[in-house]
Amino acid sequence: MAPGAPPLQPGPTVGVVGLGRIGTVFVEAIRRFAPEAAVVVAGRDQARTREAAALWPGVAVADLRGVAEAADMALLCVPPEAYRGAVFAMAPAMGPEVILVSVTNAVSLDDLGRWTRQPVVKIIPSPAHAAGRGACLVTPGPRAQAQHVERVTALLQRFSRPVLTDPADSRIASNLAGCAPAILGAFCGSFLEANAARAQVFSPAELRALITESVAALAALLDQGLTFEDVVARTATPGGTTEAAIRALMTQGPALCERMVDATFHREAQLLGIPPPRPDPAEPRAAARG
């Protein structure tokens, strides 16, 4: 999906607190795909934040209070353990219509609702937004009304595919939207290494280019409407080498994926300080809230 939503009128002022991995993704996405929005950023180290902000035209730098005063919506792109302090520093300076946007499942919406009187919206982004791609999960939190969700969604539509997400499915949706690029990237890296270990003539860079092109080709085929299963069926000739590789993958792949999903549920429960979920694939899961 290429970003196609019309420019926002008027363009909002978006506050980005924390210019680490995901904060940087948002600034890049907004500058590239929503130039009508103003951006004001805050970080712990003002000099470093100014240096980082100088990479993009028209990005202002402020402290937490300055972001709270200037922004129409404030994206908290800091680690979960820094949320409480950041919200307490910003909340008194925020007007009643300023939307506090959480980008993490590891701070519960209930906690955020207790720490601030602002409307809260949770979004789970993907690093793909910097390229104008990726699903962004949107969950209304305390005091968020339809108009607040619409304002956040209108911005996200400029560089992503916003998907309204019920908290009950928040974890699995986050796995498939936010985590998947990294998980698929890690798999491709391992597959690349296993092949590179047997290379005789190709350089590592040439082999990397081959799998990179394959991933882009897969995305193009999916964009044309093919399913994963279609791609497998088109590629894996019965009795051939691809089929042999997929059969090897399938001996461990499904169990491995189940373990990976379990790991995400357990880690999220740890971060939220709630009991780990009991695995029972036969029953719909009672998902961690937040």
Ligand SMILES: NC(=O)c1ccc[n+]([C@@H]2O[C@H](COP(=O)([O-])OP(=O)(O)OC[C@H]3O[C@@H](n4cnc5c(N)ncnc54)[C@H](OP(=O)(O)O)[C@@H]3O)[C@@H](O)[C@H]2O)c1
């Ligand atoms: N990375 C992703 O793809 C992704 C996806 C979905 C959600 N998230 C969520 O996004 C949040 C940030 O993750 P990240 O991967 O971007 O982490 P990160 O790369 O470590 O960046 C965190 C940023 O927050 C800043 N920071 C830390 N404490 C702060 C404070 N008290 N006040 C102001 N700034 C502070 C850090 O500043 P310093 O540079 O000074 O340390 C850093 O710039 C997390 O809550 C995570 O769950 C991330």
